[in-house]
Amino acid sequence: MTVLNRPMSGKPADPTDTVAVRVVGVQKIFDTKRGRHEALKSIDLEITDGEFLTILGPSGCGKTTLLRILAGFETPTKGDLLLDGKSLTNVPPNKRPMAMVFQSYALFPHMTVAENIAYGLKIAKISKAEIKERTDVVLSIMDLVGLGDRLPTQLSGGQQQRVALARAVVVRPRVLLFDEPLSNLDARLRDQMRSELRRIQRQLGVTSVYVTHDQSEAMAMSDRIVVMSEGHIEQVGTPSEIYRQPTSLFVADFIGKANVLTTSVASQSNGTLTLNILDTQIQLPDPGLSSSEITTVLRPEDVNVSRHPSPNDHVPRNESGILEVAGWLRGVEYLGSSTHLTIELLDGTLLAAVEQHTALRGPQDLPEEGAGVVVSMPIAAFRAVSAEERLLV
Amino acid sequence: MTTNQHKSAPSSPLQPLRRLAGSIKAQGSFGVAIAVALLIVGGFVIYPTIRIIARSLGVKGLEQWTELLSSGTTLSVLRNTVVLGVLSGLLGTFAGLVMALVQVRTKFRFKRTLHIISLLPVISPPFAVSMSILSLFGRSGLISKDLFGVRYDISGLDGLLLALSISFMPVAYLNFVGMLQSFDGALEEAANDLGGSLVHRFRTIVIPLLAPGIANSFLLIFVSAIADLGNPIVLGGSNFEVLSTGIYLAIVGEFNQPKAAVFSVMLLLPSLLIFAAQYFWLNKKQYVTITGKPVGTPKPVEQRNVLIPLYTIALVITAAIVMIYGYIVVGAFTQVWNIDFTPTLENFIGAMNGASREAMLDTLKLAAISTPLAAFSGLVIAFVITQREFKGRGLLDFASVLGVAVPGIIIGVGLLLAYNAPLFGGLIPKLQGTATILVLAFTVRALPGVVRVAVGALNQLSKNLEEASISLGATPAQTFRKIILPLIRPALFSSLIWSFARSMTSLSPIILLVTPEWRIFTERILNDAQQGRYGDAAAKSMVLVTVILIAIGFLSLVTGFKVSNDDSSFAK
Numbered sequence: 001m002t003v004l005n006r007p008m009s010g011k012p013a014d015p016t017d018t019v020a021v022r023v024v025g026v027q028k029i030f031d032t033k034r035g036r037h038e039a040l041k042s043i044d045l046e047i048t049d050g051e052f053l054t055i056l057g058p059s060g061c062g063k064t065t066l067l068r069i070l071a072g073f074e075t076p077t078k079g080d081l082l083l084d085g086k087s088l089t090n091v092p093p094n095k096r097p098m099a100m101v102f103q104s105y106a107l108f109p110h111m112t113v114a115e116n117i118a119y120g121l122k123i124a125k126i127s128k129a130e131i132k133e134r135t136d137v138v139l140s141i142m143d144l145v146g147l148g149d150r151l152p153t154q155l156s157g158g159q160q161q162r163v164a165l166a167r168a169v170v171v172r173p174r175v176l177l178f179d180e181p182l183s184n185l186d187a188r189l190r191d192q193m194r195s196e197l198r199r200i201q202r203q204l205g206v207t208s209v210y211v212t213h214d215q216s217e218a219m220a221m222s223d224r225i226v227v228m229s230e231g232h233i234e235q236v237g238t239p240s241e242i243y244r245q246p247t248s249l250f251v252a253d254f255i256g257k258a259n260v261l262t263t264s265v266a267s268q269s270n271g272t273l274t275l276n277i278l279d280t281q282i283q284l285p286d287p288g289l290s291s292s293e294i295t296t297v298l299r300p301e302d303v304n305v306s307r308h309p310s311p312n313d314h315v316p317r318n319e320s321g322i323l324e325v326a327g328w329l330r331g332v333e334y335l336g337s338s339t340h341l342t343i344e345l346l347d348g349t350l351l352a353a354v355e356q357h358t359a360l361r362g363p364q365d366l367p368e369e370g371a372g373v374v375v376s377m378p379i380a381a382f383r384a385v386s387a388e389e390r391l392l393v
Numbered sequence: 394m395t396t397n398q399h400k401s402a403p404s405s406p407l408q409p410l411r412r413l414a415g416s417i418k419a420q421g422s423f424g425v426a427i428a429v430a431l432l433i434v435g436g437f438v439i440y441p442t443i444r445i446i447a448r449s450l451g452v453k454g455l456e457q458w459t460e461l462l463s464s465g466t467t468l469s470v471l472r473n474t475v476v477l478g479v480l481s482g483l484l485g486t487f488a489g490l491v492m493a494l495v496q497v498r499t500k501f502r503f504k505r506t507l508h509i510i511s512l513l514p515v516i517s518p519p520f521a522v523s524m525s526i527l528s529l530f531g532r533s534g535l536i537s538k539d540l541f542g543v544r545y546d547i548s549g550l551d552g553l554l555l556a557l558s559i560s561f562m563p564v565a566y567l568n569f570v571g572m573l574q575s576f577d578g579a580l581e582e583a584a585n586d587l588g589g590s591l592v593h594r595f596r597t598i599v600i601p602l603l604a605p606g607i608a609n610s611f612l613l614i615f616v617s618a619i620a621d622l623g624n625p626i627v628l629g630g631s632n633f634e635v636l637s638t639g640i641y642l643a644i645v646g647e648f649n650q651p652k653a654a655v656f657s658v659m660l661l662l663p664s665l666l667i668f669a670a671q672y673f674w675l676n677k678k679q680y681v682t683i684t685g686k687p688v689g690t691p692k693p694v695e696q697r698n699v700l701i702p703l704y705t706i707a708l709v710i711t712a713a714i715v716m717i718y719g720y721i722v723v724g725a726f727t728q729v730w731n732i733d734f735t736p737t738l739e740n741f742i743g744a745m746n747g748a749s750r751e752a753m754l755d756t757l758k759l760a761a762i763s764t765p766l767a768a769f770s771g772l773v774i775a776f777v778i779t780q781r782e783f784k785g786r787g788l789l790d791f792a793s794v795l796g797v798a799v800p801g802i803i804i805g806v807g808l809l810l811a812y813n814a815p816l817f818g819g820l821i822p823k824l825q826g827t828a829t830i831l832v833l834a835f836t837v838r839a840l841p842g843v844v845r846v847a848v849g850a851l852n853q854l855s856k857n858l859e860e861a862s863i864s865l866g867a868t869p870a871q872t873f874r875k876i877i878l879p880l881i882r883p884a885l886f887s888s889l890i891w892s893f894a895r896s897m898t899s900l901s902p903i904i905l906l907v908t909p910e911w912r913i914f915t916e917r918i919l920n921d922a923q924q925g926r927y928g929d930a931a932a933k934s935m936v937l938v939t940v941i942l943i944a945i946g947f948l949s950l951v952t953g954f955k956v957s958n959d960d961s962s963f964a965k
Contacts, residue, residue, distance in 0.1 A: 048899060071860075071864055073860055086609050093860075093863045093864060093868075094863045094864070094865075094866050094868055094869075096864075098864065099864050099865060100860065100861065100864040102857045102860070103857075105856055105858050106857035106858050106861035107861075108858065108861075108862075108876055108880075110879045110880055118866075119862070119865055119875075120867075121870060123865060123866045123867045124866055167861075167865065168864075168865075171865055171866065177864075217955065311882060344615070355592030371640075393863055
């Protein structure tokens with residue numbers, strides 16, 4: 001396939017891979033009417049060749065600014081960008097081998113689908129025959145065959161989305177940039193496009209940077225996720241690292257649901273943390289945090305709930321790697337595939353739990369609302385994280 | 394990466410200029426365009442205005458200030474101007490609102506006709522209305538004397554009020570039609586569901602939402618009315634002098650430039666104040682935004698107690714417009730307007746031959762140069778204002794629409810004062826008396842309208858389109874040519890028509906600049922009117938309107954665009 005710029009490579013991030021883009025100490029300050037706004041605070045990041053990297057964060061965290069700096073639409077106040085080792089500082093956006101897919105698609109309304117796709121190739125003064133060939137190939141990859149003569153307004157949202165992607169990949173960019181491209185689609189189409197986008201990216205093996213505020217999108221598509229908050233990077237890692245080993249309360253809270261349990265440090269030695277939690281003590285591996293700012297998080301699916309006739313008589317237990325505490329079931333929300341439970345522990349702490357259902361184990365097997373329960377939580381599921389909001393520099 | 398880190402020469406007076414130059418340079422190929430735009434606005438709007446102010450503050454100017462401000466005549470001129478402006482503003486706004494309400498909120502059967510009638514004054518030459526009014530209601534007017542036998546002379550405030558409210562009513566009309574159409578019917582329905590009566594609904598929901606439109610229309614008509622020259626010359630009579638005629642007479646009759654400068658400043662002050670208020674205050678207000686999602690259109694009004702007064706007023710306005718414009722046609726085709734009604738084509742033969750023909754050709758030539766010039770520079774300015782970030786952007790935005798606020802006669806005076814001698818040691822030759830200065834006057838006059846139309850069109854373009862093109866490898870210039878220009882072609886067409894019609898019909902900015910070599914058609918019409926040859930003037934007015942309509946047809950043929958039903962782009 002001549003349209004592909006690299007062989008197939010659905011490879012995960014690997015430190016030995018070559019670095020495609022290096023972001024070095026990039027800072028961005030906007031001068032607004034209300035004063036200076038530091039949108040990015042010295043960002044360092046390496047984007048591996050061929051990987052699908054997602055920048056995830058709430059609105060206003062600087063993720064779009066970072067993407068626009070990569071594209072060249074914004075110039076950093078400080079810092080540098082290196083593409084394959086060469087600085088991009090003085091390269092204008094149209095000379096950067098990157099193509100962007102926009103949230104609004106930004107299809108040219110006065111051009112047909114084929115003209116939209118051929119636009120970048122015409123600009124690059126590619127021969128008519130090759131333009132035709134490459135356009136046809138990309139139309140078939142994107143499942144747009146037969147739509148070449150339509151105007152963008154005559155297409156459905158999903159089709160427009162695919163044209164936007166086709167227009168970007170056909171120029172064989174070194175890096176593909178996505179600015180929340182799925183957020184204008186309805187939920188069902190979004191899920192479908194999500195896997196399609198991922199399939200095409202794998203097929204082409206093109207290095208991709210994808211900005212979103214949707215954590216499930218990030219989890220489903222990415223090789224690696226960069227979680228951002230207030231202009232800095234909170235954590236970089238694979239989706240399971242981000243989910244299972246969050247390094248901060250922000251990450252734990254932003255990705256998925258997390259129970260946050262207040263703890264105090266009893267002792268800290270030899271890489272082991274001993275924490276006072278729920279009237280008992282547990283020991284966790286020390287992720288290297290300073291002792292004053294530690295709290296623990298626990299995913300709801302790690303909380304097991306079973307009936308207990310008299311929770312008031314129950315004494316918290318920590319045996320064979322399981323922590324057992326009693327409480328009352330305060331809320332039950334049945335969602336079909338699972339049920340969300342809210343438990344009030346004896347000391348007043350509220351705990352969220354999720355019970356997955358199968359044909360053999362349904363909601364009828366769960367305690368009813370108001371029942372006395374005991375919850376068991378594997379110690380290995382607890383994660384000590386930094387509790388402090390990062391100090392604003 | 395700050396590119397313009399100059400050596401910090403402490404407090405050099407050239408520092409801001411150098412920074413501006415640096416930021417223009419950073420814009421690459423657009424730098425040139427920005428520089429041209431700044432040059433046009435700076436050289437032919439701002440600089441002449443400054444010259445007027447300077448002149449009025451010179452020794453002779455200051456003498457004039459003391460003399461004029463202590464004379465009763467001047468005070469009455471000032472009072473006349475303000476009274477005329479305020480009353481025309483109120484009447485014109487009211488008339489426009491009524492016509493717009495009938496157009497948008499009723500089931501009136503001949504809406505299309507009504508729409509055209511409401512817009513008729515847009516393309517008529519500046520004082521045709523006045524002549525017709527004088528012939529109908531003047532001392533020996535058809536209606537006042539012949540029909541009712543009253544000895545009533547409408548010239549003065551009464552006539553001017555009628556002429557100006559009708560002339561500027563379309564401004565308000567288009568403004569209100571646009572606003573009423575974009576109303577969210579759901580709002581009103583909600584109020585209805587909550588039990589509000591029609592009148593109550595109108596008072597509590599419609600009027601507050603229209604308030605910015607009312608203020609806007611009033612101010613625009615006020616500024617246009619006090620700046621108008623043609624109508625007061627014809628209709629003012631001997632006892633109703635306003636500032637604009639004062640300026641005109643000071644230059645043409647008394648050769649007293651300092652006096653003209655002082656009058657100009659008096660006229661400029663309220664115009665600029667209102668403009669500034671509008672620019673900084675009204676523009677900031679939240680307008681109804683068009684989301685593209687269908688909103689419930691409000692139900693047409695059907696209550697008779699509302700419809701009857703509404704229709705009555707609309708009928709009176711329509712009748713007045715039809716009568717006044719119809720009577721121009723009568724005057725054009727009869728021997729002596731108002732006296733000898735024998736049909737004749739003599740007036741037209743005169744209008745299309747001799748000096749009149751030359752004036753028409755001259756005007757067409759000048760407009761043929763100024764039209765593309767205004768359209769192009771207006772587009773560039775609009776593009777720069779909407780799509781680019783650079784230092785001085787706000788200034789350019791402000792200055793380019795400033796032309797709206799500066800009355801035409803003042804632009805004339807300013808150009809006269811600024812270019813009556815060579816500048817920069819002969820680098821810029823004396824422009825007074827040349828065709829160049831006439832073209833410049835036309836261009837500067839048409840510019841704000843073009844900028845407004847183009848800004849409106851460009852603001853509807855998402856910035857992402859430009860970025861998408863650039864991200865696919867196109868240069869900014871390629872992007873402009875291949876993406877932006879095709880998408881704003883309708884706006885381009887509107888701008889061309891606008892600037893052409895504006896050039897062909899404008900009088901006040903060029904009346905002081907015409908020379909025997911370059912005659913202007915509107916000036917010929919005024920000349921006829923002043924000498925009482927109303928029939929000739931009426932015929933010429935009709936010729937002018939016909940030429941404009943033909944040109945519009947020609948333009949739409951060439952560019953492949955129809956004049957859309959939505960004429961709102963012509964507002965203001």
